[in-house]
Amino acid sequence: MAKSAATISAPRKDRKFTWKEVKRQKVLLIIALIVFLYGILFYYLPLFGWATAFIQYKPKFGIFGSSFIGFDKFKFLFTNESIGFWRVMRNTFCMGALNLVTSTFMAVVFAILLNEIKPNLIKKPIQTVSYLPHFLSWIVVTGILHSALSSTGIVNEVLMALGVTDQAINFFAFPEYFWGIVAFANVWKETGWNAIIYLAAITSIDPTLYEAASIDGAGRWAKIKYITLPGIKPTFMILLLINVGNVLNAGFEVQYLLGNGLVKKVSETIDIFVLKWGISQNDFSLGTAAGIFKSAISILLIVLCNAWAKHAGEERLF
Secondary structure, X not given: OHHHHHHHHHHHHHHHHHHHHHHHOHHHHHHHHHHHHHHHHHHHHHHHHHHHHHEEOOOOOHHHHOEEOOOHHHHHHHHOHHHOHHHHHHHHHHXXXXXXXXXXXXHHHXXXXXXXXXXXXXXXXXXXHHHHHHHOOHHHHHHHHHHHHOOOOHHHHHHHHOOOOOOOOOHHHOHHHHHHHHHHHHHHHHHHHHHHHHHHHHHOOOHHHHHHHHHOOOOHHHHHHHHHHHHHHHHHHHHHXXXXXXXXXXXXXXXXXXXXXXXXXXXXXXXXXXXXXXXHOOOHHHHHHHHHHHHHHHHHHHHHHHHHHHHOOOOOOO
């Protein structure tokens, strides 16, 4: 009987301890609840709007009053060549992949080079200046690009002064230059900011490894190759997997602001396509279908890359 009473009273003791812990952590739990509700409200409830891709949506009738059309919008999206969806997909994927490669490479290189600067009096100002462009809006960045790359801009003046070209080049009139300009803009704007997390990863490397390498006669390049790069590899892999899911988020503002009729075939992205058809053409169903397809491909890319990382024995998301 005593054993049974002890067995019954034990859960009461655990439950009392649990409520005590809840009261002690109530501030953190309230903050967590606010974040949870924020996610539900702004990330999951809006997914109900995906239903418009499967109906002939009319604003005056609403979602429940519009007629059901199934996958007709998706079929129209994939088979109608006049709307140029696959061209838009090509542009988005190529610009996103180019941005991913250049931004990641430059962030790693810049973080390593910055780490090699020993005096903090020089290192700190360089780091501060490098991530300031991150806080500039794309309106300002594209304005700077327009001024620098115009026929009277500094780039053309330098090229003509060096004898590279005899006359000014209209960079925004040639489609072959557009992707490079977008990649350069992203690198200039985000390299300093992206390098912060790699710098943090480098500082977490055990300093005794560098001391031991110095004793063995290793130079700077050897330390970078055999200590720094392997040390930041887990961070690099996690960020790479996360950013792969954002490949199709190649951008909207920079392409929209820098694009024109001459480079339209290479400047249009999925986000611009959704704006064009969903808002300008009032075909909300088609715009939603394009957005769903973009999200599905992004999820697929993350899953495939995560599976590859798991197979290769690298760091992974799940």
